[in-house]
Amino acid sequence: MQRGAVNQIIRCGFYLLVAMVTVVILYSIKILFFPLVIALLLKFLLQPAVNFLETRGMRRLTALITLYLIIITVAGAALFIVMPLLMKEARNFSAHLPLYDKMLEGALVKVRELILQKFPSAAVPDFYALVHGFFEAKSAHLIESLPHYVSTAASMLSIAAIVPVIAFFYLADGHLIQKALLRLAPNRYFEMFVLLSDKILGAVQAFIRGQLIDALSVGVMTSIGLALIGLPYFLVIGIIAGLGNLIPYLGPVIGFIPAFIVILVSPLGFSALGLLKVIIVFVTVQFIEGTFIYPLAVGKSVNLHPLVVIVGVTIGGMIGGIVGMLIIIPMICVVKVTLEVMYSYLKQYSII
Amino acid sequence: MDNPVWSFFFRPPQEKMSNIALMKELPVFDTLTNGELVQIERVLHERHYAPGEVVFNEGEPGAGLYIIKKGEISIRKKIAGGNDLQLAVIPERSFFGELALLDEMPRSASAIVVTPAILYGFSKPDLEHLLERNQRLGIKIILNLSKLVSRRLVKSNENLEQVQAELNRLKEKEAH
Numbered sequence: 001m002q003r004g005a006v007n008q009i010i011r012c013g014f015y016l017l018v019a020m021v022t023v024v025i026l027y028s029i030k031i032l033f034f035p036l037v038i039a040l041l042l043k044f045l046l047q048p049a050v051n052f053l054e055t056r057g058m059r060r061l062t063a064l065i066t067l068y069l070i071i072i073t074v075a076g077a078a079l080f081i082v083m084p085l086l087m088k089e090a091r092n093f094s095a096h097l098p099l100y101d102k103m104l105e106g107a108l109v110k111v112r113e114l115i116l117q118k119f120p121s122a123a124v125p126d127f128y129a130l131v132h133g134f135f136e137a138k139s140a141h142l143i144e145s146l147p148h149y150v151s152t153a154a155s156m157l158s159i160a161a162i163v164p165v166i167a168f169f170y171l172a173d174g175h176l177i178q179k180a181l182l183r184l185a186p187n188r189y190f191e192m193f194v195l196l197s198d199k200i201l202g203a204v205q206a207f208i209r210g211q212l213i214d215a216l217s218v219g220v221m222t223s224i225g226l227a228l229i230g231l232p233y234f235l236v237i238g239i240i241a242g243l244g245n246l247i248p249y250l251g252p253v254i255g256f257i258p259a260f261i262v263i264l265v266s267p268l269g270f271s272a273l274g275l276l277k278v279i280i281v282f283v284t285v286q287f288i289e290g291t292f293i294y295p296l297a298v299g300k301s302v303n304l305h306p307l308v309v310i311v312g313v314t315i316g317g318m319i320g321g322i323v324g325m326l327i328i329i330p331m332i333c334v335v336k337v338t339l340e341v342m343y344s345y346l347k348q349y350s351i352i
Numbered sequence: 353m354d355n356p357v358w359s360f361f362f363r364p365p366q367e368k369m370s371n372i373a374l375m376k377e378l379p380v381f382d383t384l385t386n387g388e389l390v391q392i393e394r395v396l397h398e399r400h401y402a403p404g405e406v407v408f409n410e411g412e413p414g415a416g417l418y419i420i421k422k423g424e425i426s427i428r429k430k431i432a433g434g435n436d437l438q439l440a441v442i443p444e445r446s447f448f449g450e451l452a453l454l455d456e457m458p459r460s461a462s463a464i465v466v467t468p469a470i471l472y473g474f475s476k477p478d479l480e481h482l483l484e485r486n487q488r489l490g491i492k493i494i495l496n497l498s499k500l501v502s503r504r505l506v507k508s509n510e511n512l513e514q515v516q517a518e519l520n521r522l523k524e525k526e527a528h
Binding site: 051054055060175176179182183187188190191192194195198345348349350 | 394395397398399400401405406407408412413414415416456458473475476477481484485486487
């Protein structure tokens, strides 16, 4: 074997080792891995705003500090407005809980009677007892695992505190980090690495930014629509609809389910007109989102086949529960975009 | 210790000043102020090459221009029969590959290192980011590049005219 080829193998081995060590470190310190990734998302979202301020003649650091001050002010104001509303909804919900319980019992008993009337010989279980048993078990579990939830909340708070700091450094010196990594590329592949990293980062950045804008607008539109028709808990349902929107095809259903439950256990009794209004709100939001917002914000570059979505969501749910279901589709899209860009470049460089 | 990552974060200031002096000599950057040159210097990629190493190959997508701090680069083009024709040897303190800053088209020739070389790469993505963040500076560079390209176009036209005249002369000679 030639000396050059041996060197090549040793070099490849070295880089592989470095990559493996990096992955192992990142995996073992999960507590830092998640803030790093979330901070990267925040960086993608804020980068255009920093660039905009910079083009207005501000220095990058001044632009960054200005942007952070604006965000803190806006977030503070939003919390000031939204928090009392959320608290009111939560208080309202707990005050109405016995009533909802009674409504649910009435509805489920009625359903059971209806089934028994049609099929007198069928062994229909007591739905209400089943649901009650389920929630009782859940609440007992909730109390048992309260310390766990408290510690989770504490670590979430520490993540929330560290993320903006990491994002700040990403925004200030992100290009230097990229440049330092490019130093490690072998001379022969330097140009390919430059173009590839730029294209992949650009595509992923555009996709994530688009998804977040899309989810935010669906959340806001749904909340406003539901508030206009006078549905209680419009804010919580709006937030669920916005988050659910990260999952294509299933997103609208995820937002609709809680709205449907609220209609079902409404203190005024279930009404077909109320249901129709909710359906109109959801269809209108989906129409506006599908026609105007999604094509502009995300584009058609990452169309996934419905089967991929269903399989992905199932696997995501199995691995990471609801959070897994929410993030698996954006992750699949990121991998898809990365592979597409890599394929086209490796072809141009005659590597594959 | 010659560690690329370490030396990236901790490098002597005189190296930075000598790079800025080098950039001032080049027509792509000669209209830039010192402050603007510092911004460009921050994004340059320092690369070390051994003789015979390929900087880029003909036909591959071009990523940007290279400033030669040290060493010589041979520009070669494949001709019929699979042989290489040396078009030029680019000396120290000059640059090559600048067309890739304007368009990511395939490289028209290969660049191969003749003597041990230190090159500074300035990539198209770097220029695009500069254009997003500091349009004034980006436009200055693009204007300089346009001047270079237009001068080269005039020169090519002159060469073409000469070749055409020579061709006509030969045709006439053959007809007689």
